[in-house]
Amino acid sequence: MTFAFDKERHRQGKGSEVEIFEAYLRQKGLKLTVPRRQLLELIFDDHSHFTADQLFDRCRERDVRISKATLYRTLAILTDCKLLSAHDFGGEAKYYEHVFGHEHHDHLVCLACRKIVEFQSPDIEKLQDQAAEELGFAPIHHSLAIFGVCAACAETAEGRKVIEEGQAGPTSVSD
Amino acid sequence: MTFAFDKERHRQGKGSEVEIFEAYLRQKGLKLTVPRRQLLELIFDDHSHFTADQLFDRCRERDVRISKATLYRTLAILTDCKLLSAHDFGGEAKYYEHVFGHEHHDHLVCLACRKIVEFQSPDIEKLQDQAAEELGFAPIHHSLAIFGVCAACAETAEGRKVIEEGQAGPTSVSD
DNA sequence: CTGCGTGCAAAGTATTTGCAGGGTC
DNA sequence: GACCCTGCAAATACTTTGCACGCAG
Numbered sequence: 001m002t003f004a005f006d007k008e009r010h011r012q013g014k015g016s017e018v019e020i021f022e023a024y025l026r027q028k029g030l031k032l033t034v035p036r037r038q039l040l041e042l043i044f045d046d047h048s049h050f051t052a053d054q055l056f057d058r059c060r061e062r063d064v065r066i067s068k069a070t071l072y073r074t075l076a077i078l079t080d081c082k083l084l085s086a087h088d089f090g091g092e093a094k095y096y097e098h099v100f101g102h103e104h105h106d107h108l109v110c111l112a113c114r115k116i117v118e119f120q121s122p123d124i125e126k127l128q129d130q131a132a133e134e135l136g137f138a139p140i141h142h143s144l145a146i147f148g149v150c151a152a153c154a155e156t157a158e159g160r161k162v163i164e165e166g167q168a169g170p171t172s173v174s175d
Numbered sequence: 176m177t178f179a180f181d182k183e184r185h186r187q188g189k190g191s192e193v194e195i196f197e198a199y200l201r202q203k204g205l206k207l208t209v210p211r212r213q214l215l216e217l218i219f220d221d222h223s224h225f226t227a228d229q230l231f232d233r234c235r236e237r238d239v240r241i242s243k244a245t246l247y248r249t250l251a252i253l254t255d256c257k258l259l260s261a262h263d264f265g266g267e268a269k270y271y272e273h274v275f276g277h278e279h280h281d282h283l284v285c286l287a288c289r290k291i292v293e294f295q296s297p298d299i300e301k302l303q304d305q306a307a308e309e310l311g312f313a314p315i316h317h318s319l320a321i322f323g324v325c326a327a328c329a330e331t332a333e334g335r336k337v338i339e340e341g342q343a344g345p346t347s348v349s350d
Numbered sequence: 351c352t353g354c355g356t357g358c359a360a361a362g363t364a365t366t367t368g369c370a371g372g373g374t375c
Numbered sequence: 376g377a378c379c380c381t382g383c384a385a386a387t388a389c390t391t392t393g394c395a396c397g398c399a400g
Contacts, residue, residue: 031353031354031355031398031399031400035356051389052390053389066357069356069392070355072389072391086265088265090263093388093390108307119310124299124302124303127298128299132321134294137285138323138324140323140341141322143322144317145317145319146306146317147318148314150312151312163313163315204379208374208380242382242383243364244381245382267364268363268364
């Protein structure tokens with residue numbers, strides 16, 4: 001049987017992450033251990049987008065001693081039970097983000113400062129589903145990232161350079 | 176100066192890849208060597224989406240002896256001069272695709288057979304630019320991938336499993 | 351108690367880089 | 376002839392895995 005994903009509970013808001021996690025672990029015969037509980041708290045305390053490495057650093061800051069192995073293993077579980085989702089914005093590493101209690105959204109990524117901003121567009125969603133159906137695909141999920149330069153960076157030399165280069169060549173096409 | 180990207184020529188169609196490549200190399204003070212020429216031919220012969228590894232295999236098939244180092248270095252150049260673009264569809268490796276003579280498009284990725292289908296939607300493009308502007312971003316490029324199951328795979332057990340799992344959990348959430 | 355979980359270190363992947371000899375312009 | 380290129384192997388960066396011991400249920 002597939003994990004009984006409780007959409008009702010999923011809509012409730014903060015705090016229930018633990019419940020969902022516990023339920024998931026139980027039905028999988030897994031255990032709620034100290035490291036897992038700690039990670040859960042650290043993650044849902046406030047990060048919305050983070051890499052495995054950032055999370056690891058955060059552990060050290062808060063004196064939570066966990067190995068990277070456990071960290072990765074836990075991220076995998078959290079992704080499986082839909083508390084987190086993983087994205088790849090083309091940087092070095094994968095980004096994880098909260099899913100619980102969040103509407104689906106897409107991302108704007110600043111190529112100058114790597115800041116990530118979320119946005120929603122039901123219209124885009126609609127068009128996507130439409131496009132998928134036209135081509136005979138059963139859509140499951142999607143990932144849309146718009147890469148550009150944020151307002152703040154557009155003022156900087158770095159930001160301007162990125163924009164100018166973006167006009168002609170994507171990476172090191174300049175000079 | 177930014178690379179004088181010749182949009183006119185870029186619209187002409189097959190064959191001019193070599194010219195664009197040559198022009199780019201020349202103005203960068205780089206050289207048109209045998210390995211580079213061979214790779215260019217292999218790539219534009221027909222692959223539309225491929226990973227570095229697939230290209231490498233293809234080299235061996237056709238008795239083109241090139242090291243992976245050179246292969247990656249050449250892919251970087253081709254990406255810089257906009258003959259190729261790189262995407263990350265969440266699999267293990269990056270996918271490269273032809274840009275030359277292709278309108279911008281987005282992707283449908285079959286999660287069962289990994290087939291990639293292209294589609295275009297000017298309406299979606301428009302909404303994206305709009306969303307970016309609303310948030311103060313200067314959009315440079317974007318990447319939209321819809322993950323789902325293609326018509327053919329929807330008929331198979333594997334495809335159905337993926338769809339069912341997609342309803343509740345994304346990865347190994349089953350049984 | 352049984353079996354999953356943990357840390358550690360070693361193994362993997364995918365990609366990049368240093369270096370010495372070779373080829374292009 | 377100068378400088379860029381190439382292959383090779385070693386180096387990276389991120390993530391996964393094997394193993395022996397420890398803790399949750």
